[in-house]
Amino acid sequence: xxxxxxxxxxxxxxxxxxxxxxxxxxxxxxxxxxxxxxxxxxxxxxxxxxxxxxxxxxxxxxxxxxxxxxxxxxxxxxxxxxxxxxxxxxxxxxxxxxxxxxxxxxxxxxxxxxxxxxxxxxxxxxxxxxxxxxxxxxxxxxxxxx
Numbered sequence: 001x002x003x004x005x006x007x008x009x010x011x012x013x014x015x016x017x018x019x020x021x022x023x024x025x026x027x028x029x030x031x032x033x034x035x036x037x038x039x040x041x042x043x044x045x046x047x048x049x050x051x052x053x054x055x056x057x058x059x060x061x062x063x064x065x066x067x068x069x070x071x072x073x074x075x076x077x078x079x080x081x082x083x084x085x086x087x088x089x090x091x092x093x094x095x096x097x098x099x100x101x102x103x104x105x106x107x108x109x110x111x112x113x114x115x116x117x118x119x120x121x122x123x124x125x126x127x128x129x130x131x132x133x134x135x136x137x138x139x140x141x142x143x144x145x146x
Contacts, residue, residue: 018048018057025058027134033058033069049113051075056134066138071131077105077113081123081135083142090118099143100135102127122146 018036025033033056036047047057051072059068067084070077080103087095095101101120108114122145123132132144 031134049077079104087120089120095120099146
């Protein structure tokens with residue numbers, strides 16, 4: 001779990017910047033997620049850009065509540081699910097705290113993964129089917145759509 005420059009295409013990383021906290025969280029449809037935190041707490045404590053083995057990594061706040069999920073495919077970031085804050089897109093579209101909004105990842109011109117926080121959206125039907133149960137297991141009062 002780490003940054004792009006530490007990524008080994010064949011698997012793992014040359015240096016690990018995050019570690020798992022607690023047990024792996026599993027939904028009945030087979031989706032697994034892990035709560036992770038940065039090893040060096042003095043630096044940025046977001047989620048890893050690239051995954052090691054998990055399809056989903058979760059971030060917690062200072063109170064230990066899960067506030068974000070990052071989805072990966074083939075170890076690459078696909079999108080973030082956020083619900084712990086209000087969000088407003090560049091066009092003025094608003095997403096209320098407590099309702100999941102999705103922010104996709106794209107590669108920039110230099111080949112680095114960047115989150116597109118200007119074009120958030122609600123969960124698709126496919127995302128609700130795949131991840132909805134897992135999200136509700138983490139936070140029972142979460143809204144998957146308004």
